[in-house]
Amino acid sequence: MDQSVPLAADASLSRRQLLNFLTGATVATALTASLYPVGQFLVPPGEDTGADGSVVARDRFGTPIPASRILQEPPGTRALVAGLAGEPTYLVVKEDRTLDTMGIVNNCTHLGCTFPWNPLDQQFQCPCHGSLYAPDGTVVRGPAPLPLKLVHVAVANDLILISPWRETDPRTGMKPWWV
Known part of the structure; x- marks a missing residue:
């Protein structure tokens, strides 16, 4: 008996789906890269304190x-x-x-x-x-x-x-x- 699962007929990405995925990934990467410095600016740096808060x-x-x-x-x-x-x-x-x-x-x-x-x-x-x-x-x-x-x-x-x-x-x- 064959235990394999049949593949769907359209399992591959179409050209449009591939381009949409690449565009979304590029926008997400650019947005993350631009928000990181803004977040670093808005969050004050931590202060090195001793055990007593000094x-x-x-x-x-x-x-x-x-x-x-x-x-x-x-x-x-x-x-x-x-x-x-x-x-x-x-x-x-x-x-x-x-x-x-x-x-x-x-x-x-x-x-x-x-x-x-x-x-x-x-x-x-x-x-x-x-x-x-x-x-x-x-x-x-x-x-x-x-x-x-x-x-x-x-x-x-x-x-x-x-x-x-x-x-x-x-x-x-x-x-x-x-x-």
Whole structure:
């Protein structure tokens, strides 16, 4: 007994079907190739984080900043670096030429403006609506409703590591508002 399956009479592709298949494959390949760069542009790059969520402090061009470069500044200097998620963060050089273990994120809690440190008045001054912050980031004058966000700062192998602050806020003694 013959167990073979008979072939259909028109099992081969016609010329029109072949051209339609090749055209569809070409369009799909071109569309995929053009959408890939658009998708890469729209998705932000991942950040290399440590086990505790720490990132390396970087300058405005994305280059890691060596701790030795910031520690050459005089005590009391507030250096602005890119920290967690690229947020501008102030680091403080202490009197003993080390970095303070607490950094202050440079985003006003009123409307998110960035602001400068005024060394003459010894306070952060938001130019948008006049909020003033003490050196530790507490509100001196509103309209800012909350103190500035804190981050942990550590130095390892001449790299500055910035990690999220999840513990009690030492300025208020309460759970941080940003957690």
